[in-house]
Amino acid sequence: MRFVGRYEHSLDAKGRIILPARYRTSFDTVAYISKYTERCLALWPPEAFEQKLDEMEAIFDRTASDRSMVRAFASGSTDVELDRQGRVAIPSYLREYAHLESAVLIHGAINHIELWDPEEWNISGVPGDAELADPASSLPRLSSDAPRPDQPSPSGE
16 A cells, blocks of 8 residues: 555535545545644554554653654544545544645655645645755765765775
């Protein structure tokens, strides 16, 4: 189960979105929705949500900051049902967190789906385009003694 692609949808009067048909096959009737990074929401299939919970549990006792993040994730997560039309009702507190009012950008994020306010996406999501356009800018930093992959070695090789 991998999620890719981008779709634009709208919330209906009851705060529901329709999942794109290609995403629905990864869900039975239940999904999990949670607060996520950069003020988006994540929609998880049950198996992926269980893996995320395992990750969160593993970091809970590391630092106070980690505990706060885990608490925010756990308290900001809930199960939701998909109806026969593939609609998911988004609780109001999650819509408020993600600033979802009408338009919703739905996109795949490999192991989950993200729901974004389009304006928030332009601020927080689009900068990733620059990383793709210039992959050298995101290369891991090497020690100063080692030649960079985009530069010849001191011996000229």
